[in-house]
Amino acid sequence: MTMTDTKKGTMDRREVMGTIAAKRGTALMVTGLGSATYDAGTVDHPNTFCLWGGMGAAAMTGLGLALAQPERRVLVVTGDGEMLMGIGAFATIGAQRPKNLAIVVIDNEHYSETGMQPTHTQRGVSLAGVAQACGFAGTETVYTPAELDAVVPRLFETDGPFFAAIKVNTQRYPMSIRVRDGAHLKDRFRENLLGAERAYY
Amino acid sequence: MKIEPTPRLWPGEIFQALKRSDVRQVAYVPDAGHVELIASCEADPGMSAVSLTTEEEGVAMLAGAWLGGDRGALLMQSSGVGNCINMLSVPLHCRMPLLMIVTMRGEWGEFNPWQLPMGQNAERVLQDMGVYIHRANHAEEVGQIVYAAAQLAFSSNCAVAVLLSQRLLGFKDWSK
Numbered sequence: 001m002t003m004t005d006t007k008k009g010t011m012d013r014r015e016v017m018g019t020i021a022a023k024r025g026t027a028l029m030v031t032g033l034g035s036a037t038y039d040a041g042t043v044d045h046p047n048t049f050c051l052w053g054g055m056g057a058a059a060m061t062g063l064g065l066a067l068a069q070p071e072r073r074v075l076v077v078t079g080d081g082e083m084l085m086g087i088g089a090f091a092t093i094g095a096q097r098p099k100n101l102a103i104v105v106i107d108n109e110h111y112s113e114t115g116m117q118p119t120h121t122q123r124g125v126s127l128a129g130v131a132q133a134c135g136f137a138g139t140e141t142v143y144t145p146a147e148l149d150a151v152v153p154r155l156f157e158t159d160g161p162f163f164a165a166i167k168v169n170t171q172r173y174p175m176s177i178r179v180r181d182g183a184h185l186k187d188r189f190r191e192n193l194l195g196a197e198r199a200y201y
Numbered sequence: 202m203k204i205e206p207t208p209r210l211w212p213g214e215i216f217q218a219l220k221r222s223d224v225r226q227v228a229y230v231p232d233a234g235h236v237e238l239i240a241s242c243e244a245d246p247g248m249s250a251v252s253l254t255t256e257e258e259g260v261a262m263l264a265g266a267w268l269g270g271d272r273g274a275l276l277m278q279s280s281g282v283g284n285c286i287n288m289l290s291v292p293l294h295c296r297m298p299l300l301m302i303v304t305m306r307g308e309w310g311e312f313n314p315w316q317l318p319m320g321q322n323a324e325r326v327l328q329d330m331g332v333y334i335h336r337a338n339h340a341e342e343v344g345q346i347v348y349a350a351a352q353l354a355f356s357s358n359c360a361v362a363v364l365l366s367q368r369l370l371g372f373k374d375w376s377k
Contacts, residue, residue, distance in 0.1 A: 030265065049268055054291035057261035061291075064262035067226055067249045068269025086261070088254030096251055182295035186268065194270045 007143055009167030013106050014039055016148060016166050020077065020104065021045070023152050028065060028193065032058030032078025034113045036106055040077065041176030046192035052180050056086030059103055063093050066101040066160075069193070073100050073156050080107040080121045080165075087130065093161050094134030102155045102162040103131075108170050116170065131163035138162045211337075211369065212237035214344025215302065216245075219274055222351035224300070225249065226266040226273035228259030234304030234370045235276045256281035257288035260299065267297045272355055274300045279307060279364075280316065282323040289330050292360050299360040300351055301332070309367035312375040324364060332360040340369060 013035065021029075021043035029048040031040040036058075037050040049065075051057055062076035083105045093101065109122035121127060128139040137159050140151050151164050179185060190199035215238050219227070227242040227250045229235060242250040253259050256277045263273035277285075282303060292299040306313075307320015324334055333353065337346045347363050354361040 028269075030268075051291070053294065054261060054264075054288050056257070057264065057288060057291055060258045060261035061265035061268070063251070064226060064228075064265025064267075064271070064273065065269040066265075067251075068266050068271035086258065089258055089261075091254050092251065092258055182291070186295045186297060189268055190270070193268075198270060 007167070009108065009143060009169055011143075011145060011148065011166065011168045012171055013108065013168040014042060014173060016106055016168055017077070018043055019148060020075075020152055020155065023156060024075065025073075025156060027073040027075050027156055028069060030058055030062045030065060030074070030076045032076070032082035034079050034082060035108075035173075036078045036082070038173065038176045039106065041178045044178065046188055049185055049189045052182065055082055056089075058082055059086050059089035059093060062101055062103065063089070063096065063098060066098040067096075070100060073102070074098075075155055076101070076103040078103070078105055079112075080105050080109060080119045080127065081111045083127060084120055084125075090130050090134040090136070090163075094131070094136055097135065097137070098161055099137075099159045101160045102164070104155060105163075105165045106168055107165045108168050110170055112170070112172055121165070127165045128163060131161075136161045136163050140164045142166045209237075209340065209369075211340045211343035213241070215347045216241040218344050218348040218351060220245075220247075221348060222355065223272050224274050224351070225271040226251065226263065227276065228253055228262050228273065229276035230256050230259075230278070230281050232276070232278035232304045234278070234365060235302075238276065238302075256284040260285050260288040261291060263299060264291045264295065264297055267292075272298070272300075272351075274302060274351075276302050277304075279303055279305045279320045279323040282327060282362075283319050286326065286330060289332065289360060293331050296358045298354040298358050299332075300354045301360070301362040302347065302365065303362055304365045304370060305367045307367070310372045311367065312373055320367075327362050330360075332362050334362055334364060336364045336366065338366045338368060343369070
């Protein structure tokens with residue numbers, strides 16, 4: 001995509017999340033604060049760790065997890081505002097080149113939690129372009145359901161680091177209120193992944 | 202002012218303390234005080250050493266490490282403490298361990314006044330956030346302090362910062 005790109009996302013973010021989650025298999029997932037975490041609440045799984053804070057943390061949390069679990073696929077799903085706050089992570093992950101890590105930005109080009117202010121992605125910044133320039137093994141920007149269907153297997157199979165920006169419309173959904181306690185979410189994730197003995201030793 | 206002798210054993214003792222604590226991931230923003238330690242971690246096949254663009258990335262990375270069953274350590278200079286503050290919400294709220302090893306600037310014979318605002322306040326700011334402080338002032342206590350801090354962090358699920366006093370790093374004489 002170029003800086004003059006004016007295509008707009010038309011897909012629905014929850015359908016995108018559903019399409020990705022349906023193919024996750026044994027993948028471990030980290031979601032970034034805001035809408036991506038709320039979307040994940042509709043397809044909850046014990047192998048998902050949802051961040052409700054620490055804006056900018058999602059991609060790097062994914063890197064630490066990917067390094068700790070090299071035999072498992074790790075998928076980060078976050079929003080454009082959250083990714084922009086941690087944009088340096090593209091450089092750190094590009095330098096590290098973890099084969100088992102993929103990052104998806106569900107990109108509505110707005111800060112939807114705070115009043116729908118435009119993010120930089122609405123103003124010409126290409127996150128896929130940043131990821132590519134930082135040395136990611138593969139990057140895509142996706143606008144249509146057909147393109148999404150083509151990219152989803154690559155999230156889970158191709159050598160990473162892989163990045164996809166998935167352009168969606170600005171539809172907002174109510175917060176899918178569920179467990180917000182981070183200590184519980186962490187323990188749930190660790191117990192499921194590592195077993196109780198190792199999770200709590 | 203007499204220049205203090207510089208050969209130092211404590212970086213190797215920190216490395217040994219990290220190994221004994223089973224630390225597998227080391228995230229860092231380089232500092233002159235961490236030269237030997239970073240080199241040791243980079244050379245160890247049992248460790249992933251990750252260079253960061255900013256220190257807060259390391260806080261998030263080590264949260265992910267813990268989720269995946271790895272212990273980690275975050276190396277930085279005191280100026281990096283300020284970059285971490287909001288990101289500390291993640292380990293603090295989630296009751297995840299975090300071991301930070303901070304080389305101090307802005308204190309013992311500092312020559313660069315720009316280092317003072319963060320250096321002089323790093324300890325207080327960390328404490329205000331709920332990070333426990335272990336300060337090392339003497340070379341012979343560094344290894345022990347890091348090992349104790351690691352046990353505190355990993356066995357009590359809390360955030361601990363070891364502050365390595367600038368005095369340990371030696372005195373730079375800029376008067377001539």
